Amino acid sequence: MDLTYTEEEEAFRARLRQWLAASLPELPPRPDPLDWPARRAYDTAWQRMLYDAGYAGLHWPEAAGGRGATPTQHLIYLEETEKAGAPYVGANFVGLLHAGPTIAAEGTPEQRARWLPPVLRGEEIWCQGFSEPDAGSDLAALRTRAVRDGDDYVVTGSKIWTSHAEVADWCELLVRTEPISEAVPKHRGITWLALPMDAPGVTVRPLRTLAGSTEFAEVFLDEVRVPAANRVGAENDGWRVTMVTLSFERGTAFVGEVVACRRTLAELAAVAKETGRWDDGAVRRQLGWLNAEFTALWRLTQWNVSESERTGGVPGTGGSVFKLRYSHARQELYDTAARVLGPDSLDLDRDWTLDKLSSLSYTIAAGTSQIQRNIVAERILGLPKGR
C-alpha cells in the first residue's frame, strides 16, 4: 500500500481548498445544536452547495450519481473539509453514509434513480429503523411484522433510537417477513424496506437526550402500507443487505470524524498552553497519547479504505476494529477536554460540553463495543462462538 499522494491528487486537494475558502463564508449562520429542524435546514443547504460544486457523493460510484472519486481523493476531501472547519454531514448522515451506499450497491436501477439524486442534492433526509425495544444488539430478533397484501407490505411494530426520525423523509426499515420457527432461523426472515415517513400509520415520538436535543425518536408503525417496489434485495434476504449497510456504517461513516477529533485535539493543546494546564505532566501525557491514537486511527482508516477498494467498495469487518477504537478514543478526548477546561466544562454553551455528553453514546450507537469485540473475536480472529 502506497500512502504518498500523487501530483494529480495534490492538484485535487488544491482545487478543493480554493473552493472551500471561497464557499464557507457564504454558509448561513450555524444553528442551535439542540434544534434539529434548524440543523436539517443548515445541513441540507451545505449538501446543496457541495452538489452544485460537484463534490456531492464524491466516493459514490458514477452509476449512482457520485463522482466515482478514488478512495484516496475521498480521504483528501475529508482531511480538507475538516481542516477548513466545514460542516459535518449531520442530518444527511444516514442517506449519504449508509442508506445511499446500500441502495447504490443493492438497489435496482429504478431504485437508484428514485432515491439517490435527492440524497446528493440535500433534498431528502433518511433515518435508520433497525433497533427495537427488545432487539438492539440482537438485531436479528426484531419483531416488526410485514405481511404481503397485493402490491404492498402492511407493516406493524415499533422502532426505537431512530436518529433524525423527526426530520426524516425516508427510513431504511428492517421488518420480519417470515416468523421465527425451527425451520426458519431468525436472520433468514428479515426484509429491508424503504419506508416513506409521511405514510399513514407512522407516528414519531421524539426522545430527549442527556444533552437536551431530540436527536432521536421512537417510531410506531400501525398497519403502514409500503409498496413492495420499495424492497431493496429479495424478500427474506434483508439480513445480507443489512450486513452491507452495517459495513458502511461501521467501516466508513465515522471516518470524517477522526479528522474533526484531530482538529479538536490541536485546539485543546492550544487552550492548555494558554491556561497553564500544559504544565501538568499528566494532562500533557494524555494529549500525547490521544495524538498517537488519532494518528493510528487515521492510518487504520487509510488501510480500511484501500482494502475496500480491493473488495469492490463495500468495507469489510475491519470496520469493527475502527469503530471499537474510535468510539473509546472519542470519549477519552472529551474527558481530557473537561480536565483542561475545569469548571468551564460544565457550561452547556461551550461546544465541547455537548460533545462530551454525546461522546458517551458512541460506544453504543452503530453497535455496542461488546458486539464489536464479538465480531472481531469470531469473524476476524476466528475464535469459537459463545465462550
Ligand SMILES: Cc1cc2nc3c(=O)[nH]c(=O)nc-3n(C[C@H](O)[C@H](O)[C@H](O)COP(=O)(O)OP(=O)(O)OC[C@H]3O[C@@H](n4cnc5c(N)ncnc54)[C@H](O)[C@@H]3O)c2cc1C
Ligand atoms: C446516539 C445513538 C443513536 C442511535 N441511532 C440509531 C438509529 O438511528 N437507528 C437504529 O436503528 N438504532 C440506533 N441506535 C440504537 C443502537 O444501535 C442500539 O442502542 C445498540 O445496538 C444496542 O442495542 P440496545 O440499546 O437494545 O442494547 P442491548 O442489546 O439491550 O444491550 C445491553 C448491553 O448488553 C450487551 N450485550 C448484548 N448482547 C451481547 C452479547 N451477545 N455479547 C456481549 N454483550 C452483549 C450490550 O453490549 C450492552 O452493553 C442508536 C443508539 C444511540 C446511543
